[in-house]
Amino acid sequence: MATPQEKVSFGQRLKQIGMVFSFTAKQDRLFIPLVVVAVLVPLALTVVVAIVWGWMWVPVGVLLALLAVLIVLNLRSNRAMMSAAEGQRGAAAQIVENMRGDWRVTPAVSATTQMDMVHLVIGKPGVVLLAEGNPQRVRGLLGQEKRRLSKVIGSAPLYDYLIGSGENELPIRKLRTTLMRLPRNLSGKDVNALDKRLKALSARPQMPKGAIPKNMRPPRGAFRQTRGR
Known part of the structure; x- marks a missing residue:
């Protein structure tokens, strides 16, 4: 039976995201500029909406900015991983x-x-x-x-x-x-x-090449036919 997957804590999840973020930033030159755009565009739109309809829309804008960053991270990290994998056996x-x-x-x-x-x-x-x-x-x-x-x-x-x-x-x-x-x-x-x-x-067993080891040989007389009395 398959063992149940261990739950990942919130801190471990953040650490994993940080590692992916750092790896992608090193492999992809466009990643950081795209992240900046992903943050600024939703926040700028949120400021405009907040001025017109009220500042209660600010938390929504922050969540949209975080979502945009995660989308960019997912897309660009996959691309970076594929680029790093090219030419590596396995x-x-x-x-x-x-x-x-x-x-x-x-x-x-x-x-x-x-x-x-x-x-x-x-x-x-x-x-x-x-x-x-x-x-x-x-x-x-x-x-x-x-x-x-x-x-x-x-x-x-x-x-x-x-x-x-x-x-x-x-x-x-x-x-x-x-x-x-x-x-x-x-x-x-x-x-x-x-x-x-x-x-x-x-997993099918194969006979070893060469002489059969003594511990694999049948005991003496195992194949000797018994004579009738």
């Missing part, structure tokens, strides 16, 4: 893990020593493979995973994407919207069944 899996919805992510189900990797994602659209790395090397990994999975996923759709900025590649900043636009082909029950099937495939 970033695609991390982005999907933080997406809303039921996405089961297994990072680097297949990889090379050169840090080329393929991530496995299971969700309501079906099975998704995300490849990161050198296009020539990672296409081979992608082909191997597609052949391996096609034997066990049944009729579930299989999608694959090569993350990058080249031709026929998916930019990482478009990954989230691309996955969200995929059709919902499976129900929650189907996703659970598919997830269990693929986990069982990955």
Whole structure:
């Protein structure tokens, strides 16, 4: 059973917002000017409204300014995170893990020593493979995973994407919207069944290479046939 999520206190929430604010300000030069505009425009309108209809509208203007700042922070922080993630191996899996919805992510189900990797994602659209790395090397990994999975996923759709900025590649900043636009082909029950099937495939034990260790050998006489008296 999934453990319940721990409640985040108000102070921790403010600390998280401050960290996101600082990160976005360092990555995005337009962020601070946009925040200033988001504060000044609602406050200026509030002053005009307060002069005409009374100062009781000032709290409303302050709340609108805070809301505008949060909207700017949300939009620009996502953009900054996508820009920072470009070129970093493993970033695609991390982005999907933080997406809303039921996405089961297994990072680097297949990889090379050169840090080329393929991530496995299971969700309501079906099975998704995300490849990161050198296009020539990672296409081979992608082909191997597609052949391996096609034997066990049944009729579930299989999608694959090569993350990058080249031709026929998916930019990482478009990954989230691309996955969200995929059709919902499976129900929650189907996703659970598919997830269990693929986990069982990955957990299947393999015989060790070379001589069998003594502690794994059957006792002497285990296979000796008994003679009739």
